[in-house]
Amino acid sequence: xxxxxxxxxxxxxxxxxxxxxxxxxxxxxxxxxxxxxxxxxxxxxxxxxxxxxxxxxxxxxxxxxxxxxxxxxxxxxxxxxxxxxxxxxxxxxxxxxxxxxxxxxxxxxxxxxxxxxxxxxxxxxxxxxxxxxxxxxxxxxxxxxxxxxxxxxxxxxxxxxxxxxxxxxxxxxxxxxxxxxxxxxxxxxxxxxxxxxxxxxxxxxxxxxxxxxxxxxxxxxxxxxxxxxxxxxxxxxxxxxxxxxxxxxxxxxxxxxxxxxxxxxxxxxxxxxxxxxxxxxxxxxxxxxxxxxxxxxxxxxxxxxxxxxxxxxxxxxxxxxxxxxxxxxxxxxxxxxxxxxxxxxxxxxxxxxxxxxxxxxxxxxxxxxxxxxxxxxxx
Amino acid sequence: xxxxxxxxxxxxxxxxxxxxxxxxxxxxxxxxxxxxxxxxxxxxxxxxxxxxxxxxxxxxxxxxxxxxxxxxxxxxxxxxxxxxxxxxxxxxxxxxxxxxxxxxxxxxxxxxxxxxxxxxxxxxxxxxxxxxxxxxxxxxxxxxxxxxxxxxxxxxxxxxxxxxxxxxxxxxxxxxxxxxxxxxxxxxxxxxxxxxxxxxxxxxxxxxxxxxxxxxxxxxxxxxxxxxxxxxxxxxxxxxxxxxxxxxxxxxxxxxxxxxxxxxxxxxxxxxxxxxxxxxxxxxxxxxxxxxxxxxxxxxxxxxxxxxxxxxxxxxxxxxxxx
Ligand code: SF4
Ligand code: SF4
Numbered sequence: 020x021x022x023x024x025x026x027x028x029x030x031x032x033x034x035x036x037x038x039x040x041x042x043x044x045x046x047x048x049x050x051x052x053x054x055x056x057x058x059x060x061x062x063x064x065x066x067x068x069x070x071x072x073x074x075x076x077x078x079x080x081x082x083x084x085x086x087x088x089x090x091x092x093x094x095x096x097x098x099x100x101x102x103x104x105x106x107x108x109x110x111x112x113x114x115x116x117x118x119x120x121x122x123x124x125x126x127x128x129x130x131x132x133x134x135x136x137x138x139x140x141x142x143x144x145x146x147x148x149x150x151x152x153x154x155x156x157x158x159x160x161x162x163x164x165x166x167x168x169x170x171x172x173x174x175x176x177x178x179x180x181x182x183x184x185x186x187x188x189x190x191x192x193x194x195x196x197x198x199x200x201x202x203x204x205x206x207x208x209x210x211x212x213x214x215x216x217x218x219x220x221x222x223x224x225x226x227x228x229x230x231x232x233x234x235x236x237x238x239x240x241x242x243x244x245x246x247x248x249x250x251x252x253x254x255x256x257x258x259x260x261x262x263x264x265x266x267x268x269x270x271x272x273x274x275x276x277x278x279x280x281x282x283x284x285x286x287x288x289x290x291x292x293x294x295x296x297x298x299x300x301x302x303x304x305x306x307x308x309x310x311x312x313x314x315x316x317x318x319x320x321x322x323x324x325x326x327x328x329x330x331x332x333x334x335x336x337x338x339x340x341x342x343x344x345x346x347x348x349x350x351x352x353x354x355x356x357x358x359x360x361x362x363x364x365x366x367x368x369x370x371x372x373x374x375x376x377x378x379x380x381x382x383x384x385x386x387x388x389x390x391x392x393x394x395x396x397x398x
Numbered sequence: 399x400x401x402x403x404x405x406x407x408x409x410x411x412x413x414x415x416x417x418x419x420x421x422x423x424x425x426x427x428x429x430x431x432x433x434x435x436x437x438x439x440x441x442x443x444x445x446x447x448x449x450x451x452x453x454x455x456x457x458x459x460x461x462x463x464x465x466x467x468x469x470x471x472x473x474x475x476x477x478x479x480x481x482x483x484x485x486x487x488x489x490x491x492x493x494x495x496x497x498x499x500x501x502x503x504x505x506x507x508x509x510x511x512x513x514x515x516x517x518x519x520x521x522x523x524x525x526x527x528x529x530x531x532x533x534x535x536x537x538x539x540x541x542x543x544x545x546x547x548x549x550x551x552x553x554x555x556x557x558x559x560x561x562x563x564x565x566x567x568x569x570x571x572x573x574x575x576x577x578x579x580x581x582x583x584x585x586x587x588x589x590x591x592x593x594x595x596x597x598x599x600x601x602x603x604x605x606x607x608x609x610x611x612x613x614x615x616x617x618x619x620x621x622x623x624x625x626x627x628x629x630x631x632x633x634x635x636x637x638x639x640x641x642x643x644x645x646x647x648x649x650x651x652x653x654x655x656x657x658x659x660x661x662x663x664x665x666x667x668x669x670x671x672x673x674x675x676x677x678x679x680x681x682x683x684x685x686x687x688x689x690x691x692x693x694x695x696x697x698x699x700x701x702x703x704x705x706x707x708x709x710x711x712x713x714x715x716x717x718x719x720x721x
Binding site: 055066068127128139146213216227 | 543558567692708710
């Protein structure tokens, strides 16, 4: 008997229908995008080649989808089996988040009908960070699916297949740790080539990959903590606080390392003055840093780590911190030069909202029909 | 190896590479041996936009009309219909040419045909290529996936995507040498240099243009100089004119690894909207970091091997845990 089971509740609920409507609105605008062109739904221009779709759906979305990655590292590499109950929902959220990133990349791709060129060796440019991101993300979506497939096989009682898969699963789990490390760091490296367009407080050149991986990790853990606390509230399941508090410890370490590099770079490169310039860049930097420091300070105390409310707040703070870091670097303080400005259009926003709605709908459906959540301890 | 040791080693190694600690840095690329380019002298430009018009004739592009007063073309910036544009600097009353305060000046914007181009470095599918002889940076729509990374990687915002077309592509100056035009291969010069009445846009090899630019740098303000038109190596004609007070700065000699299109001016380049660039190309930094991390895929393979071993061990430990 498995330790996981479906929630077995009604799928079609009023919130589900609202999400469905949001998704249909996105479908409409996507129709316009593919029939008339991207210019009819987005505010992209000659200076801002990337807008909400790239920065939210891919750059931030995949980091938010690092829960599966972060937990896989803890469960399998660091051999902390007790976190197992959290792994399946985290994997599912990761799979959906990355799928959203993949869809986002595709709809944003100006010449989508030639996307396969990125898979043809004679077209590949191994100097391009984007090549690595594209291939790695695509491969990782497949790996996530394989990692998650035991759940599907279990649901349909395919015992034989499942046993066969179990024999090779370790390889995919290892891949599932390697691939995100590669492309999450590359998402940071992508900023290097943008040079002067990236605000000096975010243009850390050689540190870009490290900062990107560290924030991906913190966001991954934060998402796990967030989802677990939320699903215990939302579905009225017992809290997994003891497990989560252990993650809290890891989070403290990660943020500490991140802040040392992040602030150290500012000091060493003589950019301290920019911090107190009082302009948008300095304010955003301070806000972002404060959002990182809050969970650090809170989770430092062992008592707070067992308090599910504080845990939830810390997770939220970290999610905002990591998202803001990427949003600031890629979009808000990004400055291509005089004459250009960008703010996402309503259709652009609705497409992203609709895709997230789809993600949530699929998540709800799968946890209600597939053995994803851990069997409740008591009862 | 014990798991602990392995973890320590791999974390240490990963930290070293993630911060770009090892592997030699890739320097800026060098100019192509027979690099051709242009020299734009902002002080000579009278803003007539003959070059803009000629460029559109050569490339079969429509004029862009913005506002109600225009001559020929009033494009304000590069776009899918404009590969070459003349921009205006204006301050206060805008009375005197090439003066920072209460003055005005012109500046040309088009592909600089960088020596170490950001656009080429970042394109995942090699849709932007540099001719090994002429150094001309060309675009190949059959390879392009439309990711627009080239737009983010170009310090001058040159590549322009045609957003209002469901099958849009990138548009940029290809120095009049794209298939079907091939002016350079046929021994002609670029359309804009041919059309320029003042010689403000001059065609030639990068070497010859650099020499010409240096000669102009050494002129005393007010000194008479015989300015060439067309091709600097064998000008169509020359005319005498008093030299302006040039800024001692040849844009593109060094900026981000240098460019084949050079600019000189009588007012500082930041006033003309040129970006703040150092001498090192960001392409070279980006590639150094990328190749350091991947060291040609060896490192990820090693890490994967280690991870596989560790994961396998730990999964076996968990055996009793599973159903
Ligand atoms: S100016 Fe921009 S588009 Fe032209 S070669 Fe340089 S990087 Fe490429
Ligand atoms: S838009 Fe085309 S040319 Fe530009 S980087 Fe992407 S694939 Fe390359």
